[in-house]
Amino acid sequence: DAKTTQPTSMDCAEGRAANLPCNHSTISGNEYVYWYRQIHSQGPQYIIHGLKNNETNEMASLIITEDRKSSTLILPHATLRDTAVYYCIVRSNTGNQFYFGTGTSLTVIP
C-alpha cells in the first residue's frame, strides 16, 4: 500500500530549481526515503535516498524534515532532460520491493 503522497504534476522553468514534495506521515523509524524517476520508455532511475539527514549527490539534494514526516527532492538547475515522473518511496530493510505509486509528473518548460 502507498505510504507516500505526492502532487500529481508540477511545472518548472528550465534553469530554475525544481522542488518536489513528498508526505510520508506514517513513516517508521527504520524506513528510508528513496527517490526514483522514470523518463518515458525507460526503466526507473535511482536518484537518492536518506534516513534523517539531508543528502546530496551529483543529481539532486534530499531534504528530510526533522520529524521525518515529509521530504523534498531538489533538482538545483532543471533541464529539459529532467522531464519525467518522480517517485518518492519509503522502505525498510526488511521490505523486498519498492512500491511505485503514481508519482509526480514534472515538466520542465523552456
Place this chain on the structure above:
Amino acid sequence: NAGVMQNPRHLVRRRGQEARLRCSPMKGHSHVYWYRQLPEEGLKFMVYLQKENIIDESGMPKERFSAEFPKEGPSILRIQQVVRGDSAAYFCASAEAGTGYQPQHFGDGTRLSIL
C-alpha cells in the same frame, strides 16, 4: 540505467506461445527483482531472487509465470501460454548484498506485446 541488461527490448508473441525474458544484473549484484508495468500504471513487484533461490514471489501470478536466477547466467522470467493481458513492460532490477537498504538499479525493460 547502465549496468542492468535486459533482452530482448521488444518481444512479440502470439496467444498461447511462451515468452522468455532475460536479465543480467549489474556486476557484483546478487539480488534480482522483477516488476511489471501496465500501460499508464506504476510498476508492480513480481518476484525477488538471489542466486538459485526465490526469496519472495508474492507478486507473481499463480499460474503460467515462473522465474529463476541460476548459479551461472542471467535471470529468466518465463511466461507460458501468453494471453493479451500479459502485454506490458517488464523491468528487472538488481541490488548488491548488504544491510537491505541498498537501492535497486533498473534495466530499461522488455516490452512484451501479445497478438
